[in-house]
Amino acid sequence: MPLLARMLTAPLSIDVRRGAIAALGELLADRRIATEGRVAVAVGRGQGDQIAEHVRPTLQDCEVFRVDGASVDDAVGLGSRLRGGSYEAVIGIGGGRTIDATKYAATLAGIPMVSVATNLSHDGICSPVASLEHEHGKGSFGVVMPIAVVVDLDYVHAAPKRLVRSGVGDVLSNLSAVADWELSHREQGDPIDRLALTLARNAAEALIFQPESIGSDRFLTVLAEGLVLSGMAMSFAGSSRPASGGDHEILHSVDQLFPGTANHGELAGVGAAFCFFLRHEFLDEDPARTRTIADCLRRHRLPLLPKDIGLSDEQFARAVVHAPQTRPGRYTILEYLSLDESTAGKAVSEYVRVIGH
Numbered sequence: 001m002p003l004l005a006r007m008l009t010a011p012l013s014i015d016v017r018r019g020a021i022a023a024l025g026e027l028l029a030d031r032r033i034a035t036e037g038r039v040a041v042a043v044g045r046g047q048g049d050q051i052a053e054h055v056r057p058t059l060q061d062c063e064v065f066r067v068d069g070a071s072v073d074d075a076v077g078l079g080s081r082l083r084g085g086s087y088e089a090v091i092g093i094g095g096g097r098t099i100d101a102t103k104y105a106a107t108l109a110g111i112p113m114v115s116v117a118t119n120l121s122h123d124g125i126c127s128p129v130a131s132l133e134h135e136h137g138k139g140s141f142g143v144v145m146p147i148a149v150v151v152d153l154d155y156v157h158a159a160p161k162r163l164v165r166s167g168v169g170d171v172l173s174n175l176s177a178v179a180d181w182e183l184s185h186r187e188q189g190d191p192i193d194r195l196a197l198t199l200a201r202n203a204a205e206a207l208i209f210q211p212e213s214i215g216s217d218r219f220l221t222v223l224a225e226g227l228v229l230s231g232m233a234m235s236f237a238g239s240s241r242p243a244s245g246g247d248h249e250i251l252h253s254v255d256q257l258f259p260g261t262a263n264h265g266e267l268a269g270v271g272a273a274f275c276f277f278l279r280h281e282f283l284d285e286d287p288a289r290t291r292t293i294a295d296c297l298r299r300h301r302l303p304l305l306p307k308d309i310g311l312s313d314e315q316f317a318r319a320v321v322h323a324p325q326t327r328p329g330r331y332t333i334l335e336y337l338s339l340d341e342s343t344a345g346k347a348v349s350e351y352v353r354v355i356g357h
């Protein structure tokens with residue numbers, strides 16, 4: 001008999017609500033993630049102490065570790081401490097940086113990782129990828145995806161608004177990433193995974209017309225679920241393809257050439273809007289799509305133009321030209337057009353003129 005379905009890796013549990021952290025102990029016991037209660041908790045610098053005090057009563061026998069940063073060295077250091085303590089599981093609690101370092105450490109230690117997100121800045125909360133700093137900049141590392149995902153909306157409401165908003169840019173950029181995936185399928189014959197593509201695209205489609213913003217629980221739930229779906233799409237595809245196209249190449253390029261301009265989700269949003277503008281200019285695609293994405297970014301007060309991230313039009317054009325080199329082997333609208341400096345400069349000026357008002 002033919003195999004009629006495929007098996008996919010997904011978290012055992014996803015819990016998005018206010019007060020979700022208080023149920024961590026039950027989650028670990030009910031799902032048999034830590035039956036003996038030997039659990040490590042990794043927290044970041046920000047709200048770390050407060051969170052550690054909050055979770056201690058729900059976990060009988062946990063040891064709390066501080067994660068100082070999101071470098072490979074920080075993650076490797078945590079990994080060796082986890083291995084030394086023979087824990088059943090590690091819970092990473094915090095923003096994207098703490099979760100990424102904990103995912104990597106858990107993979108090194110060979111134990112399951114529970115991801116507890118206290119802000120929604122990017123789709124790393126449930127992805128099989130960790131973004132970590134090393135001596136030459138930032139890199140993406142394959143890791144085991146979290147065994148359970150918890151998003152506590154009380155903490156998300158208390159997180160810096162700018163970080164929470166930026167998750168919107170990361171989810172929206174899926175639209176650009178899947179358009180690039182389809183382009184590379186048409187032009188290069190790259191294999192396409194329609195299930196992964198569907199998850200990634202619908203995460204963004206569910207968000208793009210939401211009238212509310214990050215003050216609303218309903219909106220935050222759609223955003224959190226969108227980030228989780230993006231992570232699962234990457235896991236199903238076995239690559240970051242469903243959530244990373246020319247948009248993320250521009251993001252990485254800006255980070256390399258002009259470090260410190262804006263955060264991951266903010267730059268992903270700008271990259272996605274610009275890539276859609278290129279599709280309209282050079283592939284004759286519907287300009288309404290660019291407008292819809294720009295309107296959504298504006299509604300959530302996210303950057304849209306080069307000057308919004310502190311760059312001149314010329315600097316942004318340089319980043320666009322350099323972008324394909326950040327991700328060798330990935331074919332996107334940028335590789336398809338292979339823009340030289342003069343054409344990129346004109347495209348950026350036109351983008352600013354059309355989208356800027």
Ligand SMILES: [Zn+2]
Pocket residue numbers: 122123170243244248264268
């Ligand atoms: Zn991203």
